[in-house]
Amino acid sequence: MRILLRDWRLAFPNLWKASAPKGGGEEAFSASFLAPPAHKQIAEIKKVMLALAKEKWGAKGDATYKALEASGKLALHDGDTKGEYEGFPGNLFVSTRSKTRPTVFDGQRQELTQADGKPYSGCYVNASIELWAQDNSFGKRINAQLRGVQFLRDGDAFAGGGTPADADDFDDIGAPDEADPLTA
Secondary structure, X not given: OEEEEEEXXXXXXXXXXXXXXXXXXXXXXXXXXXXXXOOOOHHHHHHHHHHHHHHHHHHHHHHHHHHHHHOOOOOEEEHHHHOOOOOOOOOEEEEEEEOOOOEEEOOOOOEOOHHHOOOOOOOEEEEEEEEEEEEEOOEEEEEEEEEEEEEEEOOXXXXXXXXXXXXXXXXXXXXXXXXXXXXX
């Protein structure tokens, strides 16, 4: 089931080039999206995940959902479990992956490239995801597939990420023939 996450904070964006997870596995695009527990969409996401569990496992849907929640096998996670990473403590996060490169847009729905410097880890975005129930040789889970990201607004960049400098970040040092005050 598709959901548009609205006004979530972006972390660990791997939007431009697929890579393998730390523990190994297939290369994929990925990102995490953080929000406070009181975010208006948290209840909706939980409701959708429970509906997916009931659809996939029938009469055992409620019990399976509770077991998946207890074992951390839902797409929505407690950020305190990743307390060593900036932005995660005190928040919830949706972990997403996709074998297909997600589309990335600005606020006017124009496609962005990596060279644009947005989105970045710590900014606020809208994200199109698809929740789905897994039951195969890799186990039972409810996962989120990353479909696309829309840059919403700037935020404090998390360590290791950020926006590139622009001209306003620098002083006007004058014409090239003027004496350099640092070497004069």
